[in-house]
Amino acid sequence: MTSNWFQSTNARIAGAFAMALLLQIVGTLLIPGYSAPFAIRALLVIASLLAVASIGQTLVVILGGIDLSIPFVIGFANVVAAQLYGQGWNFALVCVLVGVLAIAIGALNGLISRGLNIHPLIVTLGIGMIVQGAVLLWTGGFPSGSAPQVVSSLVSIGGSVGPLPVPLLVPSLVVLTALIVLVLARTPYGRRLYAVGSNPEAAPLALIDPLRMWILTYAASAFFAAVAGVLLLGFTGSAYGDVGQPYLFQTIAAVVVGGAALVGGRGSYLGTIAGVLVLTEINTLLIGLGFRPSTVQAALGLVILLLVSLYGRERHVRATI
Amino acid sequence: MSPVLRQLRGVGFAVVMLVVLLVLNVVLNPARFQPSSWGTLLGLAAPLIGAAVASAPVILAGRGGIDISVGPLMGFVNALVIQLLFLNLGISSPWIIVPAALLVGAAVGAANGALATIVRIQPIVATLGTYLILTGVTLTILPAPIGPAPDWLKAMAGPFSIMPLALIGLCWLLIRRTPYYDLLMAVGSDDRAAYTAGVPVTRVRLIAYVVTGLFAAAAGLMLTSLIGSADPNIGPTYTLIAIAAVALGGVSLAGGRGGLGGAAIGAIDIFLLQSLLTTFNVSTYVLQIAYGLILVVAVVLTAVQERLSKRKG
Numbered sequence: 001m002t003s004n005w006f007q008s009t010n011a012r013i014a015g016a017f018a019m020a021l022l023l024q025i026v027g028t029l030l031i032p033g034y035s036a037p038f039a040i041r042a043l044l045v046i047a048s049l050l051a052v053a054s055i056g057q058t059l060v061v062i063l064g065g066i067d068l069s070i071p072f073v074i075g076f077a078n079v080v081a082a083q084l085y086g087q088g089w090n091f092a093l094v095c096v097l098v099g100v101l102a103i104a105i106g107a108l109n110g111l112i113s114r115g116l117n118i119h120p121l122i123v124t125l126g127i128g129m130i131v132q133g134a135v136l137l138w139t140g141g142f143p144s145g146s147a148p149q150v151v152s153s154l155v156s157i158g159g160s161v162g163p164l165p166v167p168l169l170v171p172s173l174v175v176l177t178a179l180i181v182l183v184l185a186r187t188p189y190g191r192r193l194y195a196v197g198s199n200p201e202a203a204p205l206a207l208i209d210p211l212r213m214w215i216l217t218y219a220a221s222a223f224f225a226a227v228a229g230v231l232l233l234g235f236t237g238s239a240y241g242d243v244g245q246p247y248l249f250q251t252i253a254a255v256v257v258g259g260a261a262l263v264g265g266r267g268s269y270l271g272t273i274a275g276v277l278v279l280t281e282i283n284t285l286l287i288g289l290g291f292r293p294s295t296v297q298a299a300l301g302l303v304i305l306l307l308v309s310l311y312g313r314e315r316h317v318r319a320t321i
Numbered sequence: 322m323s324p325v326l327r328q329l330r331g332v333g334f335a336v337v338m339l340v341v342l343l344v345l346n347v348v349l350n351p352a353r354f355q356p357s358s359w360g361t362l363l364g365l366a367a368p369l370i371g372a373a374v375a376s377a378p379v380i381l382a383g384r385g386g387i388d389i390s391v392g393p394l395m396g397f398v399n400a401l402v403i404q405l406l407f408l409n410l411g412i413s414s415p416w417i418i419v420p421a422a423l424l425v426g427a428a429v430g431a432a433n434g435a436l437a438t439i440v441r442i443q444p445i446v447a448t449l450g451t452y453l454i455l456t457g458v459t460l461t462i463l464p465a466p467i468g469p470a471p472d473w474l475k476a477m478a479g480p481f482s483i484m485p486l487a488l489i490g491l492c493w494l495l496i497r498r499t500p501y502y503d504l505l506m507a508v509g510s511d512d513r514a515a516y517t518a519g520v521p522v523t524r525v526r527l528i529a530y531v532v533t534g535l536f537a538a539a540a541g542l543m544l545t546s547l548i549g550s551a552d553p554n555i556g557p558t559y560t561l562i563a564i565a566a567v568a569l570g571g572v573s574l575a576g577g578r579g580g581l582g583g584a585a586i587g588a589i590d591i592f593l594l595q596s597l598l599t600t601f602n603v604s605t606y607v608l609q610i611a612y613g614l615i616l617v618v619a620v621v622l623t624a625v626q627e628r629l630s631k632r633k634g
Contacts, residue, residue, distance in 0.1 A: 066445070068561075112617065112621065116620075116621055116624040116625065116628075117624060118620045118621065118624050119568070119574035119575070121387075121564070121574060122564070122565065122568045122574065122616065122620050123617065123620070125561055125564070125565060125613075125616070126565070126612075126613045126614070126616035126617035126620070127613065127617060128613070129609055129610070129612050129613030129616070130609075130610050130613035130614055130617070131613075132609060132613075133606050133607065133608070133609030133610030133611075133612075133613060134610055136605075136606035136609065137604070137606040137607060137610065141606065249449055249452070249453070252445070252446070252449065253446075253449065256443075256446050261443070262385065262443045262445060262446065263385070263443070292460075292461070293460075294456070294457045294458075294459075294460030294461045294464075295457060295461055296457070297453050297454075297456055297457035297460075298453060298454045298456075298457025298458050298461070299457070300453050300457075301449070301450040301451065301452065301453025301454035301455075301457065302450070302454060304446065304449065304450045304453070305436060305442065305447065305450035305451075308442045308443075308446055308447075308450075309436070309440045309442055312442060312443070312446070313440065313441045313442065314441040314442070314443060315441075316441065316523075317512050317513060317516045317522045317523075318516060320513055321513050321516065321517060
């Protein structure tokens with residue numbers, strides 16, 4: 001049944017990857033140097049950063065939630081890491097502290113949203129605003145400090161790992177992707193995640209504690225957002241509180257283009273990776289063709305609508321009875 | 322329990338906050354809150370009230386209904402009215418500007434509605450698409466802030482600021498008297514039951530998006546009169562704070578519960594809080610924390626209150 005395969009999750013992911021490849025070919029034909037080694041390296045690094053930021057959004061969306069606090073946590077990790085490192089802290093200690101704080105923020109998101117049954121959109125927005133305000137208050141709006149050499153070389157576009165001409169971030173992300181796919185498909189946590197997402201009422205009957213799942217997943221989301229924040233510190237070189245803001249809608253767009261349903265229970269990290277590649281390709285292509293950023297943004301909106309209307313449609317009410 | 326009381330219970334916390342904040346503001350800052358400056362004050366709060374009221378109908382329609390393009394639509398109307406109509410075409414008559422703005426709002430709302438209900442893209446994704454398109458187009462036709470605005474429009478932020486808000490209120494009161502309102506609430510609370518009962522669910526939701534677009538355009542006009550110019554960057558900032566105001570005002574994001582009055586009260590709460598903290602001369606950073614804190618505390622208290630009242634019976 002071809003129609004069935006076309007509607008399956010695998011087809012969506014394959015479609016998104018094909019789309020990214022197509023865009024790469026179009027770019028190569030239209031823009032000289034589009035497939036030059038340096039250009040591809042830059043594209044991979046930028047895509048990897050978005051991919052790390054989107055890990056949490058993917059998990060949370062499969063769970064049936066949404067996380068608007070990701071950009072705020074990215075900014076928080078970015079600024080706090082730079083500030084503390086600048087004050088002479090040991091960088092490993094800084095990372096542990098930032099990670100633990102992020103996990104606490106995320107756990108609070110999950111606890112309030114699920115425990116009191118409040119829409120996560122509102123909770124994560126509110127918590128995010130508090131986090132951002134606190135960071136601004138602490139730094140007075142002018143964060144200082146810089147990234148240690150380790151992080152910079154981890155994400156530098158010119159970096160290389162052994163024989164590979166890419167910085168360590170890219171192969172690490174490949175390993176991380178394999179791990180996440182494995183966790184989602186083969187561990188009890190993964191099964192429970194899909195179970196809670198597809199039917200929150202039935203999950204407790206299968207002895208799954210939804211509250212625990214929400215706390216764990218939102219904590220993971222904030223943790224990966226913090227990782228993205230620290231990586232961005234290495235990428236840009238200096239701290240900036242609003243560095244995460246573009247990631248608010250980009251993570252959601254990547255997840256959705258990758259075939260996940262915001263109602264929960266459907267989606268995969270491989271799909272998100274495909275979505276990330278599509279978004280990065282479109283961005284690079286249009287900027288390369290000389291369009292202004294504002295036009296690129298409008299085109300991005302159009303492409304999201306187009307892709308999602310092709311394969312991300314919801315069921316009619318009549319089909320839900 | 323009388324219907325009025327039942328209406329109020331949902332927004333209970335927001336009303337209490339409104340009274341407390343109003344008293345604090347009047348006591349601590351009598352100069353700013355004297356009767357003669359009420360018009361200006363209301364003009365200051367008007368765009369946020371408009372944005373919150375505009376965000377409410379689609380949320381009431383349920384099943385994840387939400388319109389995050391309200392803020393960008395306000396910015397788009399702002400840019401269109403000043404740059405295209407007033408400066409390029411030299412039109413300053415309110416009889417052309419207002420209908421044109423409302424028409425644009427209704428058209429964008431209809432497009433959102435078609436995407437969310439007929440194409441059936443999840444509303445947050447559909448309106449994210451229009452969010453990006455509207456922001457991009459606004460920045461293209463208006464790369465930098467430009468002015469001025471027609472005089473009559475600027476006056477709407479001063480002594481006459483009650484007029485556009487009153488018109489929106491009247492509009493909603495009229496909608497509430499039609500059968501459409503009952504259908505909207507029915508669809509919002511249980512669309513499957515409504516569908517089995519013969520309610521045209523798709524059409525009801527589509528109309529909710531058009532109403533949201535209309536109100537958002539009105540909010541865009543109020544924004545234009547407040548800033549007296551066109552600025553491509555202000556509109557989008559209203560989206561999230563408007564949704565926060567709606568939640569604060571006791572409108573359930575699951576749909577079917579709450580009303581536009583609650584959304585307006587939520588917006589006024591946020592405005593009064595802002596005004597109070599500015600009186601204390603605290604930094605904008607503290608303001609940001611306070612926003613988030615009040616939002617979280619308010620929704621938590623509303624949830625706890627609901628839980629307790631359910632337990633009682």
